[in-house]
Structure formats: C-alpha cells, structure tokens
Amino acid sequence: xxxxxxxxxxxxxxxxxxxxxxxxxxxxxxxxxxxxxxxxxxxxxxxxxxxxxxxxxxxxxxxxxxxxxxxxxxxxxxxxxxxxxxxxxxxxxxxxxxxxxxxxxxxxxxxxxxxxxxxxxxxxxxxxxxxxxxxxxxxxxxxxxxxxxxxxxxxxxxxxxxxxxxxxxxxxxxxxxxxxxxxxxxxxxxxxxxxxxxxxxxxxxxxxxxxxxxxxxxxxxxxxxxxxxxxxxxxxxxxxxxxxxxxxxxxxxxxxxxxxxxxxxxxxxxxxxxxxxxxxxxxxxxxxxxxxxxxxxxxxxxxxxxxxxxxxxxxxxxxxxxxxxxxxxxxxxxxxxxxxxxxxxxxxxxxxxxxxxxxxxxxxxxxxxxxxxxxxxxxxxxxxxxxxxxxxxxxxxxxxxxxxxxxxxxxxxxxxxxxxxxxxxxxxxxxxxxxxxxxxxxxxxxxxxxxxxxxxxxxxxxxxxxxxxxxxxxxxxxxxxxxxxxxxxxxxxxxxxxxxxxxxxxxxxxxxxxxxxxxxxxxxxxxxxxxxxxxxxxxxxxxxxxxxxxxxxxxxxxxxxxxxxxxxxxxxxxxxxxxxxxxxxxxxxxxxxxxxxxxxxxxxxxxxxxxxxxxxxxxxxxxxxxxxxxxxxxxxxxxxxxxxxxxxxxxxxxxxxxxxxxxxxxxxxxxxxxxxxxxxxxxxxxxxxxxxxxxxxxxx
Ligand SMILES: Nc1nc2c(c(=O)[nH]1)N[C@H]1C(S)=C(S)[C@@H](COP(=O)(O)OP(=O)(O)OC[C@H]3O[C@@H](n4cnc5c(=O)[nH]c(N)nc54)[C@H](O)[C@@H]3O)O[C@H]1N2
Ligand SMILES: Nc1nc2c(c(=O)[nH]1)N[C@H]1C(S)=C(S)[C@@H](COP(=O)(O)OP(=O)(O)OC[C@H]3O[C@@H](n4cnc5c(=O)[nH]c(N)nc54)[C@H](O)[C@@H]3O)O[C@H]1N2
Ligand code: SF4
Ligand SMILES: [Mo]
Numbered sequence: 038x039x040x041x042x043x044x045x046x047x048x049x050x051x052x053x054x055x056x057x058x059x060x061x062x063x064x065x066x067x068x069x070x071x072x073x074x075x076x077x078x079x080x081x082x083x084x085x086x087x088x089x090x091x092x093x094x095x096x097x098x099x100x101x102x103x104x105x106x107x108x109x110x111x112x113x114x115x116x117x118x119x120x121x122x123x124x125x126x127x128x129x130x131x132x133x134x135x136x137x138x139x140x141x142x143x144x145x146x147x148x149x150x151x152x153x154x155x156x157x158x159x160x161x162x163x164x165x166x167x168x169x170x171x172x173x174x175x176x177x178x179x180x181x182x183x184x185x186x187x188x189x190x191x192x193x194x195x196x197x198x199x200x201x202x203x204x205x206x207x208x209x210x211x212x213x214x215x216x217x218x219x220x221x222x223x224x225x226x227x228x229x230x231x232x233x234x235x236x237x238x239x240x241x242x243x244x245x246x247x248x249x250x251x252x253x254x255x256x257x258x259x260x261x262x263x264x265x266x267x268x269x270x271x272x273x274x275x276x277x278x279x280x281x282x283x284x285x286x287x288x289x290x291x292x293x294x295x296x297x298x299x300x301x302x303x304x305x306x307x308x309x310x311x312x313x314x315x316x317x318x319x320x321x322x323x324x325x326x327x328x329x330x331x332x333x334x335x336x337x338x339x340x341x342x343x344x345x346x347x348x349x350x351x352x353x354x355x356x357x358x359x360x361x362x363x364x365x366x367x368x369x370x371x372x373x374x375x376x377x378x379x380x381x382x383x384x385x386x387x388x389x390x391x392x393x394x395x396x397x398x399x400x401x402x403x404x405x406x407x408x409x410x411x412x413x414x415x416x417x418x419x420x421x422x423x424x425x426x427x428x429x430x431x432x433x434x435x436x437x438x439x440x441x442x443x444x445x446x447x448x449x450x451x452x453x454x455x456x457x458x459x460x461x462x463x464x465x466x467x468x469x470x471x472x473x474x475x476x477x478x479x480x481x482x483x484x485x486x487x488x489x490x491x492x493x494x495x496x497x498x499x500x501x502x503x504x505x506x507x508x509x510x511x512x513x514x515x516x517x518x519x520x521x522x523x524x525x526x527x528x529x530x531x532x533x534x535x536x537x538x539x540x541x542x543x544x545x546x547x548x549x550x551x552x553x554x555x556x557x558x559x560x561x562x563x564x565x566x567x568x569x570x571x572x573x574x575x576x577x578x579x580x581x582x583x584x585x586x587x588x589x590x591x592x593x594x595x596x597x598x599x600x601x602x603x604x605x606x607x608x609x610x611x612x613x614x615x616x617x618x619x620x621x622x623x624x625x626x627x628x629x630x631x632x633x634x635x636x637x638x639x640x641x642x643x644x645x646x647x648x649x650x651x652x653x654x655x656x657x658x659x660x661x662x663x664x665x666x667x668x669x670x671x672x673x674x675x676x677x678x679x680x681x682x683x684x685x686x687x688x689x690x691x692x693x694x695x696x697x698x699x700x701x702x703x704x705x706x707x708x709x710x711x712x713x714x715x716x717x718x719x720x721x722x723x724x725x726x727x728x729x730x731x732x733x734x735x736x737x
Contacts, residue, residue, distance in 0.1 A: 064493025116508025155184025165435035184405035199717030200361025206575030218378030226351025293372025300571030303583025342379035358716030386492035421451020
C-alpha cells in the first residue's frame with residue numbers, strides 16, 4: 038500500500054510511505070511504515086517506524102527493529118552471488134554472476150540426484166522470515182518435486198502444541214488480547230516483557246483494573262522483576278508443582294465440580310493419581326517451598342478469571358510435552374474456560390492456520406517419491422555425520438543452523454565435510470553461510486511483498502515491498518523459481534507467481550482487500566470463550582485428564598513427573614553438576630540475528646556466563662574472571678558474571694552470538710543437549726549439564 042506522494046521542493050526530496058509487517062519469528066508481527074525517498078535513481082528507504090494504527094503494536098516496534106534500516110543498508114549485506122574459494126568455514130569467497138552460480142548449482146544438484154537419488158538433497162530452513170511466501174511459498178513444492186529428504190521443523194513450538202493436544206485435542210488456546218479481562222495472570226515459562234513486548238500493555242491494563250501477575254520461571258527475568266509474585270522452580274521440574282497444585286485443589290474441594298463433571302474425562306483417575314502429590318512431596322523436586330505451592334494453588338483456584346500465559350521456552354526439556362499436557366489440565370480443573378480472560382493462552386498460530394490451505398501451498402501431491410525419509414532439524418550434526426545413505430547436498434534459507442541448533446559443533450563438523458555441497462541463501466555471511474559452496478543474496482522484508490500470519494495475535498498482516506531488491510538480492514520465492522528453471526524442471530506449480538500462490542493458499546481471504554487494509558482478523562469466537570461449554574476435539578469430546586490414546590501409544594495415561602535424564606541427579610551430574618540455560622536475554626537480538634551489527638552486538642557487551650555467587654565461590658571464581666564452561670560436547674572460554682538472577686546449581690549463557698564474537702570459536706549451542714523431547718519432536722536445549730573452572734593463567 039502506498040500512501041500520499043509528498044514533494045518537498047526545499048529539500049529536493051520526494052518521499053512516499055509504504056506499509057508493511059515485520060517478518061521476524063516473534064509473536065508480535067508489528068505493523069510498520071517505511072518512508073521512501075524517490076528522488077534518487079534507485080529509491081531509498083529513509084525511515085522505518087511503527088504503524089500507528091496497527092491493532093496490536095500501535096506504532097511501537099522494538100530495540101531490534103527500530104534500526105532495521107541499518108540492517109537493510111549494512112555494508113556487510115550479501116548483495117551478489119558468492120562462490121567459495123577458501124576452505125569451508127574460512128569465509129573466503131569470490132563474486133560470481135547469477136547465471137554462472139545457477140548453472141553450476143543446477144549441474145551439481147542434478148548430478149547428485151542422478152547418482153544418489155533425491156533424498157541425498159536436504160533442505161534446511163526455519164522461521165527466519167515467517168511470512169508465507171518466504172517460509173513455505175515455492176520451497177516445499179520444489180523439494181517435494183525433486184524427492185528431497187523432508188525436514189521436520191522442530192526447534193520452536195512443536196512440543197507445546199503436542200502436549201496441549203494430548204489434553205485438549207487441539208493446540209488452539211485463548212486470544213492473549215483477552216488477558217485484559219483477567220484478574221490473575223500467570224506468565225508460566227514466558228518472558229513477556231522481552232519476547233512478546235506488545236502484550237505487556239494489555240497486561241498492565243488488566244493490572245490497573247486489579248489483576249495480579251505471577252511469573253514462574255527458573256530465571257529472574259526482566260518480566261519477573263515486574264511481577265507481583267515471582268516463583269522460581271528448578272528448570273524441568275514444574276510438573277511436580279502442577280501435580281501438587283491439583284492435589285491441593287482437589288483436597289480442598291476448590292475444583293469446579295460442575296464443569297469438571299460435564300466437560301472433563303478421567304477425573305476420578307486424576308484424584309487417585311495426585312493423591313500422594315502433596316506439596317511436601319513436590320517441594321524438594323521443584324525447589325519451591327510447600328507453603329508457596331499451597332498459596333499459589335489456592336489463589337489460582339479462587340481468583341476469576343484466571344489466565345495461564347505461556348509461549349515456547351519451557352518446552353525445551355525432555356519432559357516438555359508432559360509439561361504442557363499437565364499445564365492444560367489446570368484450567369479445566371478450576372473451570373477457568375467458563376469466562377473471558379480465563380483458560381490457557383499460547384501461540385495463536387493455529388487459529389491463523391485454519392485459514393491456510395496447506396495442501397494448496399505445499400503441494401504434497403508433487404512428492405516425487407511418497408516415502409522419502411524425514412529428518413529432525415534439531416539433530417543436524419548426527420544427520421550430516423551419520424545418516425545412511427549420506428546427505429550430499431544441503432540448501433539453507435531463513436536460518437542460521439550453526440548458531441541455533443543444539444550440539445552445534447557436531448553440526449559444524451558435518452557442514453565441514455568436503456563431499457557435502459551446500460547452498461545458503463542469506464542476507465549476511467553468517468556462521469552457516471561461511472560453510473557454503475555458494476552464498477546467494479536474499480532480500481530483506483522491505484524488498485519483497487508477502488503475507489505474515491501472526492502467532493501472538495489474530496491479525497494476519499500484509500507486507501508491501503517498499504524498495505526494489507538491493508544489489509542482486511532475490512526473494513525466497515524467486516530463488517526457488519530460478520533454481521527450478523536452471524535445473525530444467527518443467528512442473529508448472531514450481532513457477533507460480535507470488536499472487537497465485539497466495540490466492541491458492543488463502544482461499545477465503547480477499548487478497549486485494551488484505552493488501553489495501555494491511556491486515557485481516559482471523560475468525561475467533563466473539564464471546565472470547567471458545568470452550569465455555571466444552572466441545573474439545575478429543576476422542577471423549579472432553580478435556581482428558583486420562584487419555585486412552587496416550588496409553589495406546591505406550592505413554593502414561595495420566596500426568597506424571599519424570600525428571601530429565603540429563604539433569605541434576607542424572608548419570609552425568611557428578612562430573613557436570615551445573616545446569617546450563619541458554620536463554621534469549623538480549624533486547625537487541627532476535628535469536629542469532631543482529632548480534633553482528635554494530636549498533637546491536639556491542640551494546641549487549643559480549644558473550645558471558647552467569648553464575649550464582651555461592652557456586653562461583655566454590656570454584657574460586659570472581660566477577661570478570663575468565664572461565665572454561667565445559668561438558669562432553671565442548672568447552673567454551675567466557676568471562677564470568679556473578680548474578681542474583683539464578684538459583685545455585687544453575688548457570689546461563691545468554692545466546693545469539695556468532696563464533697567470531699566468542700573468544701574461542703565455539704558458541705553457546707556447542708554445549709547444548711540435542712536429546713529430543715517426549716512428544717512433538719522438539720529438543721531439550723535446557724537439559725544441559727556443565728562444569729565451570731577458572732581458566733589457567735586468568736588474571737584478576
Ligand atoms: N527480544 C527477543 N524477542 C524474541 C526472541 C529473541 O530472540 N529476542 N525470540 C523469539 C522467538 S523465536 C520465540 S520462540 C519467542 C519465545 O518466547 P518465550 O517462550 O517467552 O521466551 P524464551 O526465552 O524462549 O523462554 C521463556 C522463559 O522460559 C523459561 N524456562 C525454561 N525452562 C523452564 C522450565 O522448566 N519451567 C519454567 N517455568 N520456565 C522455563 C526461561 O528461563 C525463559 O525465561 O520469543 C520471540 N521473541
Ligand atoms: N541455545 C538456544 N538455542 C535456540 C533457542 C534458545 O532459546 N536457546 N531458541 C530456538 C528457537 S525458539 C528458534 S525459533 C531458533 C531460531 O533460529 P533461526 O530461525 O535460524 O533464527 P535466526 O538466528 O534469527 O536466523 C534467521 C536467519 O534467516 C535470515 N533471513 C531473514 N529473512 C530472510 C529471508 O527472507 N530469506 C532468507 N533466505 N533468509 C532470511 C537472517 O538473515 C538470519 O540469518 O533458535 C533456536 N535455538
Ligand atoms: S521483532 Fe517482534 S517486537 Fe520487534 S518489530 Fe518485529 S514483530 Fe515487533
Ligand atoms: Mo522460536
């Protein structure tokens with residue numbers, strides 16, 4: 038959408054404004070307005086600000102994206118195709134023409150497919166751009182058609198969805214904007230003020246109307262600092278606290294008998310299951326005093342409307358699925374779903390998904406071979422090093438795996454293989470791009486139009502390109518159209534234009550109206566209470582405290598606490614007694630994006646390890662010392678920061694820095710655990726054990 042064209046004669050500048058939507062993997066999907074100076078030969082974006090009338094972000098962006106134009110016009114942008122000339126990882130490339138790059142890439146991919154079959158090619162991508170065309174537009178069709186190995190995108194969210202579905206039959210939850218109506222808001226394993234900042238004003242409005250805000254997190258986050266009550270369990274142990282809460286609620290008759298009777302299944306079994314889950318039993322397991330669990334359970338059961346808000350962070354444990362299955366039992370037990378502002382609030386991505394015709398977008402009918410193998414992205418190291426038959430080619434876009442996957446040094450060893458042919462489509466020479474044979478230049482969000490489905494609110498946004506692609510950058514859609522043409526493929530669906538793809542994928546949406554208006558609200562019940570009268574799509578039609586389907590899968594029928602194996606008390610805890618968290622704690626980073634930019638990275642200091650004073654003293658460590666953080670996967674050298682944000686037994690390396698910014702070429706994820714979670718195929722980043730020692734010769 039282009040607004041008024043303004044001619045400013047005194048400045049010899051003519052500018053116009055274009056509206057768009059942020060593409061980052063962030064729940065807020067903010068609306069923005071770009072001012073473009075059209076007086077030069079090539080129009081230049083001169084200002085990017087929040088769009089005032091956006092229904093969720095209301096004109097505010099965030100410390101990452103306020104300087105988005107620095108990213109767009111960074112001198113470090115990759116603007117031309119590059120071919121590797123040095124060893125993998127060296128970052129030595131030469132500029133080549135697009136046609137040269139494409140014909141070589143096409144020959145290599147066709148050769149690999151002819152010799153080893155389509156499955157020797159592996160796509161790798163995530164939600165680096167979560168817009169529809171950029172994320173799934175032409176790429177799935179392309180890889181289906183060539184019969185490539187399929188990728189399970191498991192690094193963010195699948196465990197939450199799977200766990201909630203085990204109890205509710207659906208991953209759908211309430212609309213977080215309805216927290217405004219809540220009187221008790223429990224932020225359980227989510228760092229709202231940092232990761233979902235535009236929800237905070239909604240919470241503050243509820244608070245002004247008398248709501249109480251409880252934060253439950255093993256780390257005293259910036260959100261915890263602002264809570265009315267902060268409860269700090271040990272990571273991966275909340276299930277014990279939830280079971281004790283259910284014990285107390287049932288023991289004291291605080292459950293909603295009528296709602297439980299009508300809309301839940303297996304209550305009697307639950308009563309038996311939690312009979313011994315006293316707060317005294319849970320306290321030593323989760324590290325929360327029994328009196329605190331008692332008081333919290335009583336408040337949760339008696340204040341209405343009571344909301345539990347959660348996002349992703351707590352899924353990264355072996356028992357992550359069970360965490361969310363158990364969490365989903367709590368609102369049912371107290372009948373919280375009855376009223377607006379009560380219930381469980383998580384990603385609303387699944388409400389948006391209801392508008393998307395996945396088959397029309399992904400075209401599974403194009404699968405060249407129906408039974409192609411599937412790989413879980415979280416096991417990248419193992420895939421590249423051990424898979425049989427071997428992966429021979431990898432195409433990466435929308436992601437920086439060498440910084441973001443767990444057990445990252447194994448992934449790096451895999452990407453260093455000389456017999457692996459790698460193409461990376463990127464805006465910058467990331468750690469991953471440095472391992473590519475070809476790096477192809479990618480557009481930024483202001484250079485390509487798209488649709489942005491949100492997962493933190495119900496407005497699906499339009500993004501209009503504000504400027505032409507810089508240099509020779511191409512959008513993700515153009516990349517796959519170019520690759521298909523160069524490889525001599527002729528399937529028409531591989532060449533559909535962007536609007537055709539969008540119209541097919543969103544059959545009920547008027548794309549022209551979306552483009553004109555900037556957003557469309559996805560359907561959600563006006564009452565704000567989708568399940569006040571039950572109607573959960575489980576086999577029993579009710580919230581399932583007891584689940585026959587789980588039992589059939591060989592899983593526990595009822596919620597149960599099982600401690601993660603790589604945790605305190607586990608087989609490795611003698612050698613590695615500290616649990617490592619690698620949280621998103623940088624205001625100016627979005628995962629691994631931005632950490633390399635001058636106005637973002639330096640302002641966050643540099644990588645460090647945080648540790649409690651007692652644990653530091655036990656190891657002779659003082660603030661600022663250089664220390665080695667290690668386990669069997671890797672050893673990192675980092676400065677020590679003594680903190681009061683962590684309990685004893687925990688350390689944290691806020692994550693997102695690239696190898697270059699770390700003293701010794703490892704990254705936080707070099708240490709993390711790639712064990713998969715119980716359900717959903719997610720990964721247990723936070724079940725990681727380490728030890729720390731003072732670096733020899735470290736000066737004070
Ligand atoms: N500024 C900023 N914003 C972001 C991002 C970013 O990198 N920077 N990333 C975006 C992305 S991709 C996502 S998925 C979202 C994530 O949004 P959130 O889920 O809100 O964020 P996380 O930091 O992943 O995790 C939230 C909290 O879960 C806690 N946690 C971990 N384990 C447990 C546990 O066992 N129990 C409990 N109770 N809590 C636990 C962590 O300590 C952390 O503080 O944020 C998005 N927004
Ligand atoms: N230790 C630890 N590891 C984690 C997490 C954690 O909390 N701790 N969080 C996990 C989570 S929740 C997530 S979502 C993942 C995030 O992991 P990723 O999705 O890989 O996120 P980013 O690191 O932001 O990398 C995205 C990349 O996509 C590129 N990009 C952006 N737009 C486009 C585009 O239009 N086209 C192309 N071709 N490229 C584009 C950017 O330049 C950037 O390099 O990390 C996971 N890893
Ligand atoms: S990163 Fe998130 S908060 Fe920042 S502008 Fe984008 S959507 Fe908004
Ligand atoms: Mo994420």
